[in-house]
Amino acid sequence: MPSKFAMLLDWTIGHLNELKEQGHRFVHVHSETLAALRRQPAPDPHWTSQAAARSSAQQSEPADGAPLPAVSAGAAPDPAQAVQSTLAQAPIQVAGESAGGWELRGAGGTGGGRSREEKAAAFEALRKRVLACVRCRNLAAARRHVVFGAGDIDAALMFVGEAPGMEEDQQGEPFVGAAGQLLTKILQAMGLDRQSVYIGNILKCRPDTPGQSSGNRKPTPSEMQTCVPFLEEQIDLIGPKVLVALGATAVEGLLGKTVGITRLRGHWQTYRGIPLMPTFHPAYLLYNQARTERRKFWEDMLQVMERLQMPISKKQRAYFSAEGPFLTRR
Ligand code: SF4
Structure with missing residues (x-):
């Protein structure tokens, strides 16, 4: 038996x-x-x-x-x-295991030569420090949650956005609003899911909007400089093979460049030796639903997939020439 x-x-x-x-x-x-x-x-x-x-x-x-x-x-x-x-x-x-072919989940770095257990412990210690952070007094006073980040700490692909919005602040999760739903659809179109990548932000707390119950604002340079060391630690621990900077603020926070995202997108940059693809923030694609913009975004994602040596189907190659259902609101 x-x-x-x-x-x-x-x-x-x-x-x-x-x-x-x-x-x-x-x-x-x-x-x-x-x-x-x-x-x-x-x-x-x-x-x-x-x-x-x-x-x-x-x-x-x-x-x-x-x-x-x-x-x-x-x-x-x-x-x-x-x-x-x-x-x-x-x-x-x-x-996630070296198989001589495509690998993504669990394919990130070892976080400075640490064992997986040491890496997970270091990540948890960092999370606790960030959750208790009050360096930006106004943001700490206004926030409901610190939005640390989410996903696989061994991910080969990491997305970096700007800052939590109202829904992210309420739920303590990055990219859960309309832009986040679009990002999820984009990941699905790439053959991925939110658990197979890591998603973080330049700022961990929602930029406060005194006197307003809704609406978002761009983080100030001072806020970015204060918070970005946490993101740097996350990136160092995760060790992704590719970074995607979503929007101009993410590019500014990571690279210190204030070049317009329209000019920079689609052109590989380097962050601490890691290839970085600047592209539009999903919120921009919700605001500007022009087919040309969606097509540019998808071309950037195809470049990312190629860099990661992910398999790309004919259908995926053809997305940018058709109305991509994942790049529309519904
Ligand atoms: S935004 Fe970052 S640095 Fe500022 S209080 Fe929040 S966690 Fe701390």
């Missing part, structure tokens, strides 16, 4: 084969899952007893022929190693 663990492995392999038959080439594995697989859990008693029986019978494969990893005689088998071995034998590549 196979253990639950062995049955789960069989099911996983079967599922991966089904995905492959459906044409999928990659699966997403969350960085936390990969980290968990690298840990050394206590031996599964079912597995251990099976291994002992297998060892005594000099078997290296189970009776049903499922490609379980071989178990060396006398050694306590390691379920984590077994799962990793199974993933390595998987019929399709696993995003």
Whole structure:
């Protein structure tokens, strides 16, 4: 009778084969899952007893022929190693693991040579510092939430926006308003989701608008200079392969350039050795729905995908020449 663990492995392999038959080439594995697989859990008693029986019978494969990893005689088998071995034998590549092809999730840097656990701990320590920050007294007094950032801390692709708006301030999440919904659609069009990238802002607190219950304002240079070191720490820890600066303020905060975004967009820049693509802020695309602007934005995203060596379908290539449904309000 196979253990639950062995049955789960069989099911996983079967599922991966089904995905492959459906044409999928990659699966997403969350960085936390990969980290968990690298840990050394206590031996599964079912597995251990099976291994002992297998060892005594000099078997290296189970009776049903499922490609379980071989178990060396006398050694306590390691379920984590077994799962990793199974993933390595998987019929399709696993995003986040070096597979010689496209990789995105979990493909960021190591945060200055740290282990994944050290990196996660450093990120959490940074988050706590930012959440408690009151360097900008007026912003700290007016905010509902500090909007630290969201996504995969091992992401290869990181988006940087300007500052939280009213909805972001209320929810404590970046890009959740109308512009955020558009960004989500754009990510979907790229074959991504919000969990496979990291999204942050130049400013972590909403620029206050005294006397107004709504509306947003651009961060002042002083506010940007005060807050941007937090973003720099985030970027250093994440170690993305590509940065996307959404809008002129993001470019100004990261590069110190005040060149118009219309001139700069589409031209690769470099931030601390990381390729940076300046492009329009999604809010601009909501404001100006001209097809030419949407097309320019999508061309910038295609450049980003190419830089990350992501697969690009014919349909994706053709988006910019058609009415992209993801670049419209509905
Ligand atoms: S905007 Fe940044 S620096 Fe200013 S109070 Fe908020 S977290 Fe602190």
